[in-house]
Amino acid sequence: xxxxxxxxxxxxxxxxxxxxxxxxxxxxxxxxxxxxxxxxxxxxxxxxxxxxxxxxxxxxxxxxxxxxxxxxxxxxxxxxxxxxxxxxxxxxxxxxxxxxxxxxxxxxxxxxxxxxx
Amino acid sequence: xxxxxxxxxxxxxxxxxxxxxxxxxxxxxxxxxxxxxxxxxxxxxxxxxxxxxxxxxxxxxxxxxxxxxxxxxxxxxxxxxxxxxxxxxxxxxxxxxxxxxxxxxxxxxxxxxxxxxxxxxxxxxxxxxxxxxxxxxxxxxxxxxxxxxxxxxxxxxxxxxxxxxxxxxxxx
Numbered sequence: 001x002x003x004x005x006x007x008x009x010x011x012x013x014x015x016x017x018x019x020x021x022x023x024x025x026x027x028x029x030x031x032x033x034x035x036x037x038x039x040x041x042x043x044x045x046x047x048x049x050x051x052x053x054x055x056x057x058x059x060x061x062x063x064x065x066x067x068x069x070x071x072x073x074x075x076x077x078x079x080x081x082x083x084x085x086x087x088x089x090x091x092x093x094x095x096x097x098x099x100x101x102x103x104x105x106x107x108x109x110x111x112x113x114x115x116x117x
Numbered sequence: 118x119x120x121x122x123x124x125x126x127x128x129x130x131x132x133x134x135x136x137x138x139x140x141x142x143x144x145x146x147x148x149x150x151x152x153x154x155x156x157x158x159x160x161x162x163x164x165x166x167x168x169x170x171x172x173x174x175x176x177x178x179x180x181x182x183x184x185x186x187x188x189x190x191x192x193x194x195x196x197x198x199x200x201x202x203x204x205x206x207x208x209x210x211x212x213x214x215x216x217x218x219x220x221x222x223x224x225x226x227x228x229x230x231x232x233x234x235x236x237x238x239x240x241x242x243x244x245x246x247x248x249x250x251x252x253x254x255x256x257x258x259x260x261x262x263x264x265x266x267x268x269x270x271x272x273x274x275x276x277x278x279x280x281x282x283x284x285x286x287x288x289x
Contacts, residue, residue: 009209017202025194028184030131030176034138037169041145044161048154049215053223058153059243061235069153070227071234071243077157078248079259085164085172086266092176093270099180106185 008049015042027107029095033088040084047073047080131184135173142166156244 019042022035051073059071099105102113142165149158213220230251231243238246248256 006209006212006214008215009212010206013202013205013209016205017198020201021194021198024197025191026184028131030173030180031134031184034134034173037138037165038141041142041161041165044157045145045148045152048149048152048157050213050220051154051227052152052215054215054217056153058155059231060155061231061241061243068231068243070223071230071247072227074154074157074244075247075252077154078160078244079255081157081160081164082259083262085168086263088169089172090266090269090273092172093273095176096179097273105180109185 009046012042012046012049015039015045027109029098029105029107030092032107033091033095036091037084037088040080044077044080047077131177131181132174134184135170135177138173139166139170142169156242 016039019035019037019039022038023032026032026035051070053067053069056067056069057065059068059074061068095105098110102110104110104113142161146158146162146166149155149161217223230247234243234246234251235241238250240246240250
């Protein structure tokens with residue numbers, strides 16, 4: 001039964017590591033930011049998984065329902081999503097500026113240009 | 118979801134990558150609905166699948182939509198990722214099982230909020246009442262973060278236009 005109970009966490013770990021791999025292994029800056037978003041979304045799924053209660057419903061109080069999922073992870077992740085898009089916007093703006101300054105968005109080519117100057 | 122991520126890993130056309138990231142976000146939103154987090158699903162669908170995609174598309178429109186072929190082998194990152202993943206899997210073995218109502222996270226303050234929040238705030242949606250009433254200052258801080266990010270983007274891109282114009286002047 002352990003495998004069934006932990007299955008969700010393992011999926012999250014796989015997604016998280018895939019995002020991590022994109023961030024550290026790819027030279028393209030836009031793809032790095034997409035990888036960062038993948039990582040972020042997997043962390044969100046992890047937190048929401050913590051909040052789930054078997055047989056519960058969404059935490060909106062209604063008559064005749066006694067079991068609700070935990071609302072606190074939801075609040076936390078709502079804030080995190082919005083902060084996440086703010087960092088994404090800033091990162092992409094930086095990518096545009098780097099492209100303007102170096103004429104490329106590949107990290108290794110930027111390093112080569114820095115070495116020359 | 119895993120298939121989508123694998124496709125993002127392999128495909129070099131950045132336009133396709135951004136679209137796949139959008140699909141990934143949308144699937145995350147669907148999972149949030151299954152896990153009873155409807156508010157989070159709304160936000161993820163609007164912000165993650167919507168605004169992020171628009172921003173990324175704008176960026177590749179201003180730069181380039183092709184990724185160059187990788188120049189060096191990627192063995193070291195793969196090893197790092199596998200080690201980290203193995204450590205995390207080991208960590209999950211101690212976690213409470215999915216949906217367990219007796220998990221520590223379900224025992225502490227969560228039930229208090231579910232019992233008191235509708236009475237004290239008069240809002241049946243507990244997520245909204247916690248976000249706006251109990252933790253209103255956090256939301257204010259979140260607005261500050263967005264404002265700072267917005268100012269940063271304006272500074273970065275507004276400056277860029279001046280540089281572009283200056284360059285045109287030099288060329289002329």
